[in-house]
Amino acid sequence: MKKVLFFMPDNPLKKNAGNRTRALSMLSYFKSRNFEIDFVSEYYTGRWDETDIKVFKQSGLADNTYVIKKKPSKKNILYYLLFYKLPNFFYSNKAWFFPLQFPELVTLRFKRAFKKILAEKKYDYIFINYASWATLVEHNPLTKGAVTVIDTHDFITAQLQRKVNIGQSFKEEIRRISLFDIALAISVEEQYIFSQFCKNKVALAPMMLNKPESIGVIAEKSFDLIYVASDNVHNQKSANWFFKEVYPLLPANVQICVIGQINEHLTIKAPNITSVNFVEDLATYYQNAKVALCPMLTGTGTKIKVVEALSYGMPVVCNTRGIDGLIDKNNNGCLVSDDAVEFKNNIMQLLTDDSAYQKQAENALATFNLNYEKEQCYKNLDTIFGIV
Known part of the structure; x- marks a missing residue:
């Protein structure tokens, strides 16, 4: 049985956005092919609560579920500042004189927790959603032996073009996508753009949906x-x-x-x-x-x-x-x-x-x-x- 570590910051069961539907379809694919699936998400980004986590575990979409908090509680403000805010400020390269021009959502705390999961098991595939979380695999020796895959979902630079330096953002996006063995593009346009600049394999993986069981069965439409x-x-x-x-x-x-x-x-x-x-x-x-x-x-x-x-x-x-x-x-x-x-x-x-x-x-x-x-x-x- 092949093993996949599947990271998605959002809750796929909250099907109120296309990105969640996309992740749900990918999880369903791995399940249909009898993969052992370890699912990892981020508590605050995905707006998880304990009920959400319980429902997801009961869904059968994954064999193991890890919902990690990328930052500690602010109850102890001194601990929060010294052991999270300050180290992560420099880790994320957000100093005023070195603006990244591309969203970095991985915190030092979260990356350490992610490495801990990797250390416990050997995976055949490590599947990451979004280039903004791509640094989970960067400089990570624990990914050795696994095929790393990124599902890009979108061309982020195009989304941010009025907020960032386009050239620097595009360069960083391509660099992050190139960290992986395989990049999945949801559209033909993005496959073309990414394949022109990335040296890894860029494959088209369009949105996939079940064929509805019945079509046009209602004669008088409301x-x-x-x-x-x-x-x-x-x-x-x-x-x-x-x-x-x-x-x-x-x-x-x-x-x-x-x-x-x-x-x-x-x-x-x-x-x-x-x-x-x-x-x-x-x-x-x-x-x-x-x-x-x-x-x-x-x-x-x-x-x-x-x-x-x-x-x-x-x-x-x-x-x-x-x-x-x-x-x-x-x-x-x-x-x-x-x-x-x-x-x-x-x-x-x-x-x-x-x-x-x-x-x-x-x-x-x-x-x-x-x-x-x-x-x-x-x-x-x-x-x-x-x-x-």
Whole structure:
């Protein structure tokens, strides 16, 4: 039985963001291939509590679970300052005269705890999520003999381009990704960028989802449009654009369901808008809607909500950023426009033209089955992880 040490700072069972869904799908893959899985996370970053830890342990996703605190309690402030804050200040290279220009989330305390886990067992694979945690394997002799893998999730420099020196940030991101034997890119764009500069193996590992058990079983849909979004800054900006520029152009009888924490940032209230902050399972809502929305003006990486919609054979209306990461850019079930009037027209075409709708629905399902269906993606991962 192969052994994998899997680090993910967030709780994968809190499926309210694409990055958590991604980690959950990777854990499920290793479980399906009979890996022995040791799961490591960070208490504060993942917003864990004791109930969360218990539920995760009972989920069966991992054989052993370690949720580590990257910093001590502040109850003893002198201990906190002398044995955590001051040493970590220099370890993280955050002195004013040496700005890193790239997020370093690994603390000295956490790295020591991570090494302690490594010292207790030999692993075949060490799997790290995010370049901002990549230094867990840097200068770490305990990783010797294991294949190190990073799941990049995103192109972080592009996300931070207005906050950092782009050249220094990009150089550091490439350096961190190059620390690993294998780098997984979720999108074709990121695979291309990373493979041009990294000397290690950069493999495409697109988002993978289960094929829904039933598609289109509800004859009369409750919603014309479904919009699923978390509360990150990109979604906030994009949602504001949609409801300010596009929504007023739509007929008042078009029913819209908005799902996710993005609702906390929306002030618009109307009889044709249904707001749902969180649902455990989106399946019922997708089956009960006709068209998915993905207004995205900024951001990078594959939009998980787009792939989810495609899995239900649901056409998507989006901006150019909405198809970022998709392997097929054309005939993929998405109607794309950055102009508010054209965006509205794309929506209305799908809601009023049955033949146009059917064509896009067929394209959506074909795109999903070919590129993102779980079993198809598992075959690709089998090649990467040497499973015959």
